[in-house]
Amino acid sequence: MSLYGNASFNPVLSEALNKIGENKFVGTSILPIRNVGTKNGDYPIFSDDQFDLNDSAIRSAGSSFARRDFDYGKQSYSCLQYALEGVLPDEDQSKASDDGISDAAGAIAQKLQRDIMVGHELRVASSLQNGGFNATAQTGAVMSDAAGAKPITSIQNAVERLNANGMFDNLALIIESSLYNEMINTDDVRNIFNGNGQYTSKDILTSALGVSNIIVCPTRYNSAAKGQSASRTKIWETDTYYVAQIAGGEFSNGGIGRTLAYSPDGGAFTAETYRDEPIKSDILRVYMSTDEVIINANAGEEITGA
Numbered sequence: 523m524s525l526y527g528n529a530s531f532n533p534v535l536s537e538a539l540n541k542i543g544e545n546k547f548v549g550t551s552i553l554p555i556r557n558v559g560t561k562n563g564d565y566p567i568f569s570d571d572q573f574d575l576n577d578s579a580i581r582s583a584g585s586s587f588a589r590r591d592f593d594y595g596k597q598s599y600s601c602l603q604y605a606l607e608g609v610l611p612d613e614d615q616s617k618a619s620d621d622g623i624s625d626a627a628g629a630i631a632q633k634l635q636r637d638i639m640v641g642h643e644l645r646v647a648s649s650l651q652n653g654g655f656n657a658t659a660q661t662g663a664v665m666s667d668a669a670g671a672k673p674i675t676s677i678q679n680a681v682e683r684l685n686a687n688g689m690f691d692n693l694a695l696i697i698e699s700s701l702y703n704e705m706i707n708t709d710d711v712r713n714i715f716n717g718n719g720q721y722t723s724k725d726i727l728t729s730a731l732g733v734s735n736i737i738v739c740p741t742r743y744n745s746a747a748k749g750q751s752a753s754r755t756k757i758w759e760t761d762t763y764y765v766a767q768i769a770g771g772e773f774s775n776g777g778i779g780r781t782l783a784y785s786p787d788g789g790a791f792t793a794e795t796y797r798d799e800p801i802k803s804d805i806l807r808v809y810m811s812t813d814e815v816i817i818n819a820n821a822g823e824e825i826t827g828a
Contacts, residue, residue, distance in 0.1 A: 547639045548739050549646035549781070552696060553814050554770030555790045556780040564596040565773060565817065597815070601784040604641055605809035606634045612802045627806055631793055634808040638791070640743040640757075642781070645814045647739075647757050649779060650696070650764060655822040656683065664761075665704035665828050673705045673828075674714070674730060680765035680823035681732040687820045689767045689776070693733045696766060698758035699740040701828055733765065766822035779816040787811035 579588040608630040658680065663670030681693060697705065705711055706727070714730045728736060739758040746753040769777030783789045788811035798805050816822075 546740055547643050548737055548741065549639070549643040549814075550790075551737055552694075552766075552768060553646050553649065553779045553781045554768070554777070555783050555812075556771065557785055557789065558599070558601065558782045561784045561787055561811070562598070562600045564598050565815075566596055597817070599782050599813045599815050601782055601787060601811045601813045603787050603809055603811040604638055605788070605807065606637055608634050608806040608808075609798075609801070610804045610806060612804075627795070627804065631806050631808055634806065635791065638808060638810055640741075642810070642812065642814070643741050643757050644743070646781070647759070649814045649816055650822070650824075651759065651762075653778065653816040653822055653824075654819040655764065655766075655778075655824040656819075657824040657826055658683075659827040660825050662710075665701055665708060668704075668708045671705075671708040672710050673708060674710050676825050677731045677733070677765055680825060683823055684765065684767065684821070689821050691734070692767050692769055692777070694735040694737050694766060694768045695728075695731060695733050695763065696737045697739065697763040698756065698760050699738050700756075701760050701763060702736070702738045735768070737768075761828050762824060762826050763828055764822055764824055767818075773817055776818070776821060778818055778822045779814070782813045782815060784811045 577588060581587055610627055610630055658676070660671070660673065661675040661679070662672030665671050665673065677695060684690075684693060711727065714726065724736065728734060741757045742754040743757060744752045745755040766778045767776050769775040770780070773780070781790075788809040790812070791808065791810050794807040796805050796807070797803075
């Protein structure tokens, strides 16, 4: 029987695992991590008729101030724990040392983390797909039709619609990598580079599109069963992309959503080690406790038929 009572927090592995920016995953760039104080709870949501009202009024000395009230609803969240363990037998650790491998434990922990990140990425992609954003068909032809596609118009129109919803800053284009590659090879896009189709910089593209950032989504995962031939499957849609406001921290900062992380149950990432003496092995445990939520459907636009 495994000895679970002697698990200990591993700060070195935990720190390494939380350097998520070093991976090719983009889920936490789209739904940034926000720590929460309870595993389950509610957060307020406001409808679009509650914002940007011209309700201020001239006040005379000694008179009452103009007032307004707020109507809001609530949405629930529930952080679930996602976890994996890896076994490092003494014999394998000794062999790794003999082979000059100095950090077998760290390598296993990183593999465990990647598996957990795949799950998070899939959940973020699903959140966007089911986010309830306003959906509009792309202008012109599909991206693969270099002459007929008009992605600049599509994205600029989406930006205009977000502006009409009161979203002006931190707007990002969120697009799968192969679709992005098709986009930058359309005549529509290439014509903005020096007028002759020569690529110059991403800054020129973001300026032309009216966004402040482009999040390219390259992630794939192995959809085959363990032990079967690997099948690398794209996580992100190849016929749909998004223009959305991205923000982290407090909900008042705006943005389409957050990855809510409950620290006592694992937070964003936690690594532990313990000893399973009956099988003479060190056990590496990596886990997270999160809920990926869309907090404002008005902060995102979905462009289909790409």
